[in-house]
Amino acid sequence: MEEQYLTEAEAIDIIREMLGAPGSAVEVGVGDDAAVYHFASSGVILTVDSIYEGIHFTLDNYSLADVGWKAMAASISDIAAMGGQPECALISVAMDAPPTEGQIRELMGGALEMARSCDCQIVGGDLCRSASGLGLSVTVAGTRHPCGPVLRSEARDGDIIGVTGTLGDSAAGLYVLQSGSEEMREKFAGLIQKHLRPGPAVEAGDALASSGVSAMDDVSDGLAPDVVHICQASDVGCEITGEDVPLSGELRVLAEEACADPLGWALGGGEDYQLLFTAPPGGFEAALRALNAHGIPAVRIGVIKPAEQGMKLVARDGQSIDLEGLGYDHFL
Amino acid sequence: MEEQYLTEAEAIDIIREMLGAPGSAVEVGVGDDAAVYHFASSGVILTVDSIYEGIHFTLDNYSLADVGWKAMAASISDIAAMGGQPECALISVAMDAPPTEGQIRELMGGALEMARSCDCQIVGGDLCRSASGLGLSVTVAGTRHPCGPVLRSEARDGDIIGVTGTLGDSAAGLYVLQSGSEEMREKFAGLIQKHLRPGPAVEAGDALASSGVSAMDDVSDGLAPDVVHICQASDVGCEITGEDVPLSGELRVLAEEACADPLGWALGGGEDYQLLFTAPPGGFEAALRALNAHGIPAVRIGVIKPAEQGMKLVARDGQSIDLEGLGYDHFL
Numbered sequence: 209m210e211e212q213y214l215t216e217a218e219a220i221d222i223i224r225e226m227l228g229a230p231g232s233a234v235e236v237g238v239g240d241d242a243a244v245y246h247f248a249s250s251g252v253i254l255t256v257d258s259i260y261e262g263i264h265f266t267l268d269n270y271s272l273a274d275v276g277w278k279a280m281a282a283s284i285s286d287i288a289a290m291g292g293q294p295e296c297a298l299i300s301v302a303m304d305a306p307p308t309e310g311q312i313r314e315l316m317g318g319a320l321e322m323a324r325s326c327d328c329q330i331v332g333g334d335l336c337r338s339a340s341g342l343g344l345s346v347t348v349a350g351t352r353h354p355c356g357p358v359l360r361s362e363a364r365d366g367d368i369i370g371v372t373g374t375l376g377d378s379a380a381g382l383y384v385l386q387s388g389s390e391e392m393r394e395k396f397a398g399l400i401q402k403h404l405r406p407g408p409a410v411e412a413g414d415a416l417a418s419s420g421v422s423a424m425d426d427v428s429d430g431l432a433p434d435v436v437h438i439c440q441a442s443d444v445g446c447e448i449t450g451e452d453v454p455l456s457g458e459l460r461v462l463a464e465e466a467c468a469d470p471l472g473w474a475l476g477g478g479e480d481y482q483l484l485f486t487a488p489p490g491g492f493e494a495a496l497r498a499l500n501a502h503g504i505p506a507v508r509i510g511v512i513k514p515a516e517q518g519m520k521l522v523a524r525d526g527q528s529i530d531l532e533g534l535g536y537d538h539f540l
Numbered sequence: 541m542e543e544q545y546l547t548e549a550e551a552i553d554i555i556r557e558m559l560g561a562p563g564s565a566v567e568v569g570v571g572d573d574a575a576v577y578h579f580a581s582s583g584v585i586l587t588v589d590s591i592y593e594g595i596h597f598t599l600d601n602y603s604l605a606d607v608g609w610k611a612m613a614a615s616i617s618d619i620a621a622m623g624g625q626p627e628c629a630l631i632s633v634a635m636d637a638p639p640t641e642g643q644i645r646e647l648m649g650g651a652l653e654m655a656r657s658c659d660c661q662i663v664g665g666d667l668c669r670s671a672s673g674l675g676l677s678v679t680v681a682g683t684r685h686p687c688g689p690v691l692r693s694e695a696r697d698g699d700i701i702g703v704t705g706t707l708g709d710s711a712a713g714l715y716v717l718q719s720g721s722e723e724m725r726e727k728f729a730g731l732i733q734k735h736l737r738p739g740p741a742v743e744a745g746d747a748l749a750s751s752g753v754s755a756m757d758d759v760s761d762g763l764a765p766d767v768v769h770i771c772q773a774s775d776v777g778c779e780i781t782g783e784d785v786p787l788s789g790e791l792r793v794l795a796e797e798a799c800a801d802p803l804g805w806a807l808g809g810g811e812d813y814q815l816l817f818t819a820p821p822g823g824f825e826a827a828l829r830a831l832n833a834h835g836i837p838a839v840r841i842g843v844i845k846p847a848e849q850g851m852k853l854v855a856r857d858g859q860s861i862d863l864e865g866l867g868y869d870h871f872l
Contacts, residue, residue: 235583236689239773241621241757242587242682244689251567252584254664255574256630256679262671289573298588300677332586338675339594345632345677347588350574357568357576425573441571 213306216335222309223316223333231329233295243332245296251352255286261341269385272311272342274404276318279344282428284326285408285481289426291353291417294328294410300345302338319346326410353417358485363423363442367486367512370495372412372504374456375431376470377402379477384462398458406481412504416485419498424485430478432534435510436519438486445517448510448531451524475521475534486512545638548667554641555648555665563661565627575664577628583684587618593673601717604643604674606736608650611676614760616658617740617813621758623685623749626660626742632677634670651678658742685749690817695755695774699844700824704744704814704836706788707763708802709734711809716794730790738813744836748817751830756817762810764866767842768851770818777849780842780863783856807853807866818844 214222223238230237235244259265259279270278280297287294299319307315316330323330328348363369381403384396393400409426416424423442427434431453439446455470463470474480487495492508499506519531546554555570562569567576591597591611602610612629619626631651639647648662655662660680695701713735716728725732741758748756755774757766763785771778787802795802806812819827824840831838851863 235684236585236622236691240689240692241618242585242624242689244583244585244622244684246582247579247584248582250578250580250582251576252579252681253574253576254628254630254679254681256588256632256664256677257666258632258634258668258675258677260634260668260670260675263669286573290568290576292574296586298586298679300588300590302590302592302675332588334589336590336592337595338592338673340672341670343590343592343634343670343675345588345590347586347630347679349584349586349681352567352576357572357574359568360572 211308211310214309214312219307219312219335222312226313226316226320227330230331234329234331237331243298245331245349247295247351249351253287253290253292253350253352253357254347255283256345256347257283257286258343258345260343270404272314273318275342275344276315277322277405279346280319280322281406281408281481283346283348284328284410285426285428287348287350288408288410288413289424289483290357291413291424292350292357293414294326294348294350296329296331296349297323298347299330299333301333301335302343304338304340326408353414355417355420358417358421358424360423360425360438360441363438363444363486363512364488365444365512365514367422367488368492368508369446369448369486369510369512370492370506370508371427371454371482371484372409372499372506373482374454374459375427375480375482376459376473376477377456378406378479379473380459380462396458396462399462403479406479408481409483411502412483412499415498415502415504416483416495419495420491421485421487421495424483427480427482427484428478430476432475432531434484436531438484439519443515445513445515446510446519447513448521450521452507452509454507543640543642546641546644551639551644551667554644558645558648558652559662562663566661566663569663575630577663577681579627579683581683585619585622585624585682585684585689586679587615588677588679589615589618590675590677592675602736604646605650607674607676608647609654609737611678612651612654613738613740613813615678615680616660616742617758617760619680619682620740620742620745621756621815622689623745623756624682624689625746626658626680626682628661628663628681629655630679631662631665633665633667634675636670636672658740685746687749687752690749690753690756692755692757692770692773695770695776695818695844697776697844697846699754699818699820700840701778701780701818701842701844702824702827702838702840703759703786703816704741704831704838706786706791707759707812707814708791708805708809709788710738710811711805712791712794728790728794731794735811738811740813741815743834744815744831747830747834747836748815748827751827752823753817753819753827756815759812759814759816760810762808764807764863766816768863770816771851775847777845777847778842778851779845780853782853784839784841786839
């Protein structure tokens with residue numbers, strides 16, 4: 209039997225059924241002009257992030273569930289990067305053809321699975337036609353950390369720079385996906401998973417905010433541009449020690465096989481959604497302890513310097529590389 | 541001198557300068573991972589709406605300022621349709637080529653002008669590449685009316701159906717834009733303006749919510765589908781009197797010249813962003829008085845019936861037309 213195309217109203221009915229009964233904070237959920245949500249505090253964190261087919265993903269490498277998951281993860285990560293708790297989300301979906309029930313269930317299933325894993329409820333959105341390709345725009349609203357949002361702009365000269373987890377795995381996973389070899393894909397399935405199903409660091413962000421870190425950002429564009437974001441916003445410079453950038457064993461094995469520099473993926477790759485943070489020297493150990501209490505690994509990768517010293521990475525051979533210009537620009 | 545293309549960072553700097561100093565409710569504005577906004581009450585209305593080039597607009601008929609204005613107006617209208625007050629907005633922009641400074645200023649200028657006219661602050665967003673065409677996704681957050689949000693689902697048998705302003709002007713304006721005759725465009729400039737620069741009915745929504753109307757929706761898809769939205773959500777039927785649907789003088793003149801049925805634009809055209817509302821017989825006059833106090837015209841167009849009587853429009857000749865199926869589906 210051929211699958212039927214859905215009308216907008218039918219698609220909304222299916223989504224509403226998938227979402228189930230709304231939680232107690234939801235006064236109005238999917239199906240009216242807008243949602244009404246009751247936040248526990250008046251300070252609400254709001255962010256939006258969009259991904260487009262052909263730019264951020266292709267459907268030969270991504271399932272629709274991966275696309276839904278990843279769009280949701282990217283927006284939730286922005287809340288985590290401030291130390292906030294995601295609470296509710298709106299998802300705007302544009303498709304170039306009416307969807308089948310299977311497609312709607314797969315796409316929304318991925319977004320819903322990701323949102324639920326972070327205790328975030330989907331409360332609304334919209335569905336419309338695009339001229340070409342699939343586009344998702346996800347808004348997430350969350351609540352501030354009691355100690356206040358951790359900004360990018362509060363890093364100070366002398367602060368220690370740290371990062372959670374390992375970096376470059378997502379970019380390396382994309383490399384494996386695009387390399388096309390079935391054998392490679394099997395061998396490096398862990399890296400592919402890191403690319404397709406990243407997990408935003410909500411718990412880490414909360415722990416770091418509680419410990420009193422000075423500045424924070426999620427590693428969404430790549431370590432180099434995200435370090436530059438913090439330095440520019442804080443009007444400081446930095447020195448990152450290349451050897452200290454945390455790389456996974458799987459990434460190192462792949463780099464050797466591919467004759468690639470593993471650090472390249474970490475610096476320019478992005479989409480790791482780990483947290484980059486700074487803390488005064490006396491507070492850095494407390495930050496590591498706060499993360500450790502949740503089983504979250506983190507390491508020191510450098511130090512904040514005065515602005516006039518620039519933003520540098522010191523390589524193993526002692527060479528100093530300018531971090532500006534290594535980055536990712538969404539328009540370029 | 542040729543205009544230069546902007547990087548993402550340069551575009552954000554220009555937008556930040558255009559936005560000016562944030563209001564006192566904004567703890568964190570544009571430039572960090574997310575915005576932090578302090579709402580006056582805990583119940584927050586959230587909505588998102590997206591428009592895409594080639595589907596919702598073309599750049600031969602719309603200036604970039606029109607596109608920015610209209611995307612913002614559509615989302616603010618969803619807040620108005622619940623009787624809420626828009627407070628802040630996030631704007632996600634996807635472009636298929638890096639923008640020039642002129643393009644960013646025009647697009648954001650239109651969005652900003654619309655938002656400011658409704659006391660709504662732009663507090664964040666994102667910029668990214670699309671595979672083809674311009675896409676805008678606007679999230680608006682607002683505060684509930686003290687009497688609660690007015691839903692689509694509370695219309696009851698016997699309620700009077702009313703609508704603000706006149707209907708069909710926006711669709712007729714699009715018809716004139718597409719007809720291509722310069723003479724027509726000059727003659728019907730008012731209709732074109734209604735299409736390109738619709739104003740959401742925030743003041744009307746607030747007045748109607750205060751007067752205790754039972755159900756409300758904005759006329760975004762067309763009178764027929766929007767009446768159907770209310771009837772289906774409320775599990776009721778209706779009888780709309782075709783002759784009572786408010787049409788502007790300009791629309792009637794155009795219909796005569798174009799040998800078209802003016803009611804067709806009102807029923808199926810959409811994007812008028814007037815408010816459609818229902819009130820118990822004893823409360824309808826109070827609703828009109830509340831609007832009148834603000835100089836907002838409104839009229840009675842029909843009555844809510846039991847569900848089994850269907851959703852009908854009674855034409856001048858006494859013929860009864862089924863309103864279902866006259867509508868607009870975003871996927872079809």
